[in-house]
Amino acid sequence: MTASAVSSQPPRTGIRATAWSLPSRAVALFSGPAGFAVKIALLSIANAVGLWALVILAGRHQWTAVGIVVAVTAVIDALYLVPGRAVPAKFLIPGTFFLIAFQVIPVAYTIDVAFTNYSTGHILKKPAAIQQIKQVTLAETANGTSFTMAPAHDSSGNLVLLLVDDQNGKTYVGTSKSLTPVPKSTFKRSADGSITGATGYTVLTGAALITVSKDLSGLVIPSGGDNGIRAEGLDTAVELHPTLRYNAQRDVFVRISDGAVFHDNNRGSFVHGKEELLPGWKVYVGFHNFSRLIHSKLIRGPFIRVFIWTLAFATLTVFLSFALGLFLAITLNKQGLRLRWLYRSALILPYAVPGFLSLLVWRGLMNDDFGVINKLLGHIGVHVPWLFDANWAKVSVIVVSTWLTVPYFFLVSLGALQSIPSELIEAARVDGASPWASFRKVTLPLLLVAVAPLMIASFAFNFNNFGNIYLLTGGGPSVGDNTVAGATDILISYTYKIAFAAGLGQDYGLASAVGIIIFFIVAAISWVSFSRTKALENLA
């Protein structure tokens, strides 16, 4: 393969010239105080970072994390300060550290999340969810207490409510934790009764009021029993009474009005028949996410459609690019062809431009009304909805992906063609093979030995080529069924949308399950490619 020849070429000249003078120079340069100082400096940085983490973690009582940090730092110090032992580990630890932290742990966590119902409405732990349910099901009663209210900041900037009971005129300051009676003289009130100021508190007005309005609507002040006080608008508040009672012994909610019992359904929710209390909590659901992909009609349909398109997209991109790249390589790499260098450089250029830029530009070129392609086509009376029509969007995605990938296979084919000994082709010709036969029987098989592994790698890459889809079409156009999956979404962009698109809620559990399925597909492809590659090499 030319590949190894090219990459091992640069240092070859270097070795000859400097080989035998290097060791002695190196020893002089890296021995003694200089090397030691570098080592100590790096270790000090590692220890400083560890110490910084410790202080913050201890301050937050994260004792497990404290233990891990101490252990990791101790291992690193011991490893590099004790001389002459576990030498390979000294070289492996730095990379392994990051590998574990940001590759192994995320993979493990992905697997963990895939078996949970982690999603919008199932974020909290159970006790927090119970607390939340109690708060959101509070309701105003006919003769409940009402208050004149003003939102304010206390001296440390926390949001509090200044409250005056409309019936008896008692004054309070309420926080999310408590309701504290204060002397009436604390509040300054205008003629119409509204609170304009308070000693020790800053009453919020204007823009400040608007910025806290979201916090304000979520603030419930406990006022004895299970009751709570909540702001209604910006200047009044009402005392709310629970509509549900939580029975800790039986672990159920009972509706006060009709006695309906909501019990834990082991799926992270309290339910009564089809009624479900929100929010739920995060819980392990076994293979539920995977079985949804097979059994839930709403999910299975889009999933299968996306899966088939992913295969089609990756296969077509690779084969079209390879065919075109090889064709151009054979056509334009003829000895003595004038301007060969120009064609070659021009064809490589798209490869040198960062892909995300090309994709965003293509999106503009293919714009429906203003894009230059449609404007040019307009001269002959043709208008193509490149990105708006489901089928045309698929064509567009493949055209652009091919544009991006052809240069790669052009380069690869150039290299591979040069590595095929010309004697073989001449021998075929001497034996009377037609040019087409000698290409098909000699050139192509030899070429494939070198290029097939790269085609498989390119397939695996395109299988997860998020950018080509998301930056060009955004996965769209929408196909209208009840799903986030658009017409050109591939599995990875579908996963991204399940997890992060706001439209139908965020389902981290399902997204992780799809991620794991993609892993198995790519791993299978890679596995096949490894064994196939070996077979091909043996053939050659």
Place this chain on the structure above:
Amino acid sequence: MSTVDETAGVAVPRTAARRGPRFPTLGENWWRHAIGIVAMVWALFPVAYVISAAFNADSTLNGAGIIPRSITLHNFKQLFASGAATKHFASAADYPYWYMNTLIVSAATAFFTVMLGALAAYAFSRFRFRGRRMGMLFLLLIQMFPQLLAVVAIYLIVFNVGGIFHVLGLNSITALIIVYLGGVMGVNTWLMKGFFDTIPKELDESARVDGATPAQVYWGVVLPLAAPVLAVIALLSFIGTINEFVIASVLLQSSKHQTLPVGLYNFISGQYAQWWGPFCAGVLLAALPVVVFMMSLQKFIVGGLTQGSVKG
């Protein structure tokens, strides 16, 4: 398959040409030139269009064409203008931030990729220790699960870590760099190990005889000899990082902290048609250094490509 048929046919005329006139005339190769010109137009058309739009006085998508009506630097100025000039669309003014963030993230990732990867590759190449085979197979396996697939988990981890260590939370490019470093071991370690294997062991041994420690052999002998390959891997890693969209878009949410892909994507998603000129100017400025680098190092990169297929 008629295309292949034609190309295979060249074998015969080639010898004929050698016997005939020394310089082949255009006549016999006219069809190759025709294909070459079509391919060139196809490859360069978007590039020419971007250059034209970047300098075009009419900065809307509708007004853009292959040949600009009048040339101006207005679009470039808009990218670097402070908020006032671009008040219609605030985040256009963040372009310099995106550019800087991208440079920092990509340079740091490329540097550490080579450093961490080479260290591990050296251990795998030169030492025989328990778990060596397992370690290499594990690297191969783990790289089939790209970070991309774990993006949900990475988001949740960074989100939660950010609650404790604010500098490592969402919107932190430090966090982004550290996350990228988790993905550097796989392919790169294999590539560099393969190259280290080609450096003669006698060099190490003679240095060891002279009293050098393994660390000294690594820094003083192996690394300098491997410098050209390390440079290529650093460059490919640099370009790969520039192109990374998914993790960056999930972790960097406020405009000033974003990288070029995320920033430019959001920039033109909003006011696509209207901001086409400044967008193309931004594309040009972002692409130029990379293109110059790639084109000048073509030869080395092709070698790296065919071995590791980092991009494509």
